[in-house]
Amino acid sequence: MVSGTDYGKVTSDIVRQLSEIVGEKNVLTGDDRMNYNKDEAPRAKTYLPDVVVKPGDTASVCRILKLAEDNHIPVTPRGAGTGLSGGAVPILGGISLSSERMKRILEVDEANFSATTEPGVTLVELCAAVEAKGLYYPLYPGEKLATIGGNVSTNAGGMRAVKYGVTRNFVLGLEAVLASGEVVRTGGKYFKCSTAYDLTQLLIGSEGTLAFVTEITVRLITPPGVREILFIPFRSLSDAIGCVPAILKAGILPVGLEFMEKDVIDMYEKYSGKKIPMHDYAAYLMVIIESENEDAFINISERIEDVATKNGAVDIFVAGSEAARANLLEAREKFHAVVTQNGLLDIADVVVPRSKVAEYVQKAKQIGRENGISIIAHGHAGDGNVHLEIMGDAATIDQKKEKETLIKLFEAGVGMGGTISGEHGIGYTKKGYLPLASSPEKLQLMRRIKLAFDPHNIMNPGKVV
């Protein structure tokens, strides 16, 4: 964003006013602010907010934002801090506005298949509440401790996107507070709407740069009868990825279709001390299936086996037990922790058209080799979202080379008709790369939209656009 580096200071009088709004114990100005100085972006610098404020309701959020607006103080919205692009990091100081006290699940509406929550509710809490009523929130961005507010901010995707899509597809309505302190309500318990601009969708994925979301209504569905995982080894990555369109073209719609190579499996086994079945092959597809009942599952798995065998699969492993499923899912979910221990320097999550995944992974590895940088690629074969871990020694890495490599990875993805982030978001760590995916005209348009919401640029400044 262009405007305003001349932000106001968080004076003792501002702190006093914030304390009046939310109570003294919900305003942090000491060392405890350290818990708000970073997120999970690898190797990112820390930035201490001048003050952490924890509102408990929408009215407090309005007053806080009005105060910040009047005094031109930067406000950085924060959920659980599990983001990977620095979106929740207060890079200009000011106020870290935490949703941690806004944790009420306001309603699970069984007749309308919807749930309404405050933004600080975690994914695991939401899922438990709706399952208790016999309903299901099927999205699974992987990080259970992330907040729903954070999921909305980044349009979180995850491993069940092939069938269910992403957060955007399950949010029905929002309440959000603008920088001015004005409250805007969007959408409702309906998904058919042709009543002026869809502000719900515009707010989703805007990473707190347009407004602070105070209430979220999501769509629910009925739960599947059977969940199962197939683990399918192949002799090469291109065999594995080449099998994906064949599965989908056969009219089979798994919940998720993940790919991984042997290096990922090896690293996980070493990290966890656990063994992954059939761990000696070059590449794998993990097919996550949800079906109505056991018969339907058998039908689907037989058809997948048929298609996979015709397309180079060496074998098929059906998890078959909760423990085996958990082991396989963990290998996928814990991978971020695994690479973090093994010298993760940076992470990207380029998305390309599904048919380009194999070509893109090959290209990414070639880019790595040409630049002397080790790259691990794995991710969502069914939806084209490729996670790229840039590995190395932080002390000795040639940072210019590293940055050039990242640019080449993004350019290659965009060149194949993709874009630079499928689910992690832009935050500030990827902001410099956004022009690789957006024309100058489009960037200017987005900046004008930003100013329509937030004319003085106090909402998460320095992020996204």
Added chain:
Amino acid sequence: MVSGTDYGKVTSDIVRQLSEIVGEKNVLTGDDRMNYNKDEAPRAKTYLPDVVVKPGDTASVCRILKLAEDNHIPVTPRGAGTGLSGGAVPILGGISLSSERMKRILEVDEANFSATTEPGVTLVELCAAVEAKGLYYPLYPGEKLATIGGNVSTNAGGMRAVKYGVTRNFVLGLEAVLASGEVVRTGGKYFKCSTAYDLTQLLIGSEGTLAFVTEITVRLITPPGVREILFIPFRSLSDAIGCVPAILKAGILPVGLEFMEKDVIDMYEKYSGKKIPMHDYAAYLMVIIESENEDAFINISERIEDVATKNGAVDIFVAGSEAARANLLEAREKFHAVVTQNGLLDIADVVVPRSKVAEYVQKAKQIGRENGISIIAHGHAGDGNVHLEIMGDAATIDQKKEKETLIKLFEAGVGMGGTISGEHGIGYTKKGYLPLASSPEKLQLMRRIKLAFDPHNIMNPGKVV
């Protein structure tokens, strides 16, 4: 929109420049402009554009808009003119910008399950092209001759929304031209994206007030093996609608769930000369089903029969043949034509949370009775979208009373947590009612967003916001 009634005139010099851009035969200034002076909104006034312009490509659209912008001439985008809210009607004269020559289907991508078209392609043309490649575009807004550009502009919904959602859920990317003549490309052949603001979603449903859409990429799926319709009579409307949550809660997901009352059936039979099965009951559910194969259909229909019988259904009719299905679907689709012949004064398509449909329909009829105005209600029970036809004699109707009735219908819907249009859009015929569904703050925000796209308010002025 507030600004600018001082629009520029379409001079002979402007016409000459337009002719240079698109060729003389694609610029209309004579009586043939009459075909562009209205849409299908009932009883709406006609407005003649000063000039109709038919670009054949994006570059021409850029030049036309730049010329309009430089001369501050209103531009009204137009597809097939099948809208119901006057969105395509040039109420301030100026340029009617028709997509009728932009009819190329640019690609059906079998590997990525996507199709890319120009905006003037009709729904029936798109469906034929993708079916020829063994794929399926499942949305069915009812009007087959509508253009895809028009579907995008109004976020068209229709009868298959219960399972598939609305246009918004199937558009992956757009190319659009701003008032400045700048081209913006959004999205692509992927649905997972967390790369700054989602302009695709913002453009969808904006009814041509933000930009002129020149290219559309939609998501496709594999076709169902079996399509079938169940027609279920009930002794009362509340029985019929009360059955809907029970069907959905049983984990059954039909493609569509329509409700209608006897008055609708009677009127259709008289109009068409055809008979509807079991036409003597008070109310009906039409359950549209798509399933993978015959076995799956039998399973679903047995379960629906079981649930429906327990919830007041008198009988169940399975269409069973293409002719019977067509007859039932026609009764639903042709209803707009039927009521138009029978004294349709106005139409609204309020959406309420699904659980409120029965209560809302009762309330709507009560409002009609109290105001001495006849109202027919029918529509989408599965998604809460209720179509309200206001019937009467245009010559004798008390117009003040009619408007008051409409306001009460909208207020009742909004009061139940709904909004004023589920799929028809706001255009100019419903623009005056938008404040019933949007707070002043939200309206102002939408107007600022409009100005971020179109600072001189030339794009479809007088519409939506």
